[in-house]
Amino acid sequence: MPGTPLDPAAMARRAAQELFSGAVAALGPGLPRRLPSQLPASGGVWFLADGGAVGIQGPESDTNAVDADGNTVGLLSGGAFTGVVEIAGILRGGHTDLAFLQPAQVAANGDFVHWTTAATPGLFAPGPAVDMAYGSSRVVALMPHQSQQGRSNIVERCGLPVDGAGQIDIIITDVAVMTVGPAGLELLELAPGWTVDEVTAITDAPLTVSSDLKEMTFDVPVLKPPDKIYPTAVDALRDVPEGATINVDGFAGPGGMAHYLMVGLRDLGVKGLKLISNTAGVARVSGFGTPNIIDHSILVENNQVAKATASYPVSPSASRPSAFEEAYKRGETELEVVPQGTLAERLRCGGAGVAAFYTPTGAGTLLAEGKEARTIDGKEYILEMGLRADFCIIRGHKADTLGNVVYKGTSRNFNPVMATTAKITVVEVDEIVAPGQLGPEEIVTPGLYIDRIVVRPSDFSAYL
């Protein structure tokens, strides 16, 4: 007789070895929800609950967070409640490093069946598993090797309709660890007391045995929150490459604009920037600010801007042109005008992994030219593409060290939407606080979106 299968806690500990510091991990129902209990609540990893929480921890009683099984769980100090749409965006938008799922079946080609069983044919019950699998960089199947009836859950080909095609990267069971590759399944690790032959005998798919076959271990990694705090704006933006696409926050006036980061970008002098922003710098020429307020104009005047994508690119008054309008008229910059709501939605979709969407805004106008049009329920719509960027500079009020951000009043505007869209998002805040100082219901931008934090120096002036 083979050895004893591993208990769920041991399986969870082995699965936790797949995590790394700063990882974002989605936990599906079943065994995956046991992971947080196996790790200290260090803030070194963000566990997502599809019910609408970031930063869930092990079971506790006095909390409003529930995991994928509907169990009450604890929330990390610095965790946030987000709602389900935001979680779906975190998954679909490519912000998730790992998904841990407990499929009913996994095939040698990485296909998986989630909750559908032989007893429920035709009844699809994928729950959050499909979004988790397709949205995550790496998908871990954490599951019993055999069903209760003693059939192999690892199969050559799924016998039931699949919930995800070719999605599983690694399978951790109560007897073995296998990876899914182009050539099928490779056996990497065995549970203590098990042999290759014993595992092969209960597996209904061909297994290649790794030349580096090991016994499973159960130490959990030490995970630390990444250090996101940068001393100055220049330090936080030093690696912005020439020609980068940069989201710049702000509505139009002095509020909600990362003036200090903008000065840093100007001081670095990097050229050919493509700005995505509500305006292309009008605060200096409109009624919002004063003539010497810092806005995008400092970048335009420093010959750094190759293109602006904006809804309100020029001065409200033709007789008081902005620096951008003058550069545009000289042919030095390109301009793409986008309706403000379409701009916001293009950013939201870009950040949430939606490639494009149909909107009625702009149908039949100049701005619909060259865009696919489609009539849906008798109404005309045009296809608009999601937007993403290389860098994003936003303005918050406070951040905690994990990167959670809160905003002030109407200065929120484009900031939280833009924060989701860039490879590197940098936030400028008035104050950095400890995790827990911003309440989970108060946090607007969960920390997993934020890569770098700088404090606007107290002696910094937003005026030239």
Add this chain to the structure above:
Amino acid sequence: MTSLAGKERLPREVVAMRVAKELPDGAYVNLGIGIPTLVSSFVPEGRTVFYHSESGILNCGPIAEEGEEDIDLINAGGQYLQSVGGMSFFDSAEAFAMIRGGHVDVTVLGSHQVSATGDLANWMLPQRGVGNVGGAMDLATGARGVIVAMEHTDRNGEPKIVQECTFPLTGKGCVYLIVTDLAVIECDGQGLTLKEVAPGWTPEEVQQLTGAKLTISPDVGEFEL
């Protein structure tokens, strides 16, 4: 024409006052820049209207007193607002989902041109070559009702109400009511009906300054304030 050019027209405040009468009790309303901004000062006694602004605020308070300006509390026109109970803040995607999703009852916009079929052209003057669309297209398309509040003619005396817009469009067939310094005109998507004229003006005189054919309502009267 020349005799009409110098004839007295209604002040902007009266235009705003007339528009305000159109706002239903409990309505969620978005006001554009210009005359529309003035509308909030004239909402009839006993009616409550909730103002939405693209800057990400619902239930905007009155304009802030001088010296009380807060850069984190503005409307879409860049005016500083007073902090009031019941206001809420949200991001730009949410602000426009409210508009596009049909949750804003009425928007009042200024315009360069309005056509006989209710087309709106208010975001770009062709001679400038660039324009600020801002939230205008979203409002024109998404708000449940679009009222235009504007001067009847442009600064050269040319009609702003035209058979077909010659300026780039903001939205097609979206305007249902036009209030100018001369007239109140209903628009049903097919044509324009003159409902009210400014004191001292005849329907024929208004027609002379209008670039589209007006059907004169049988019960046409003076501005009702």
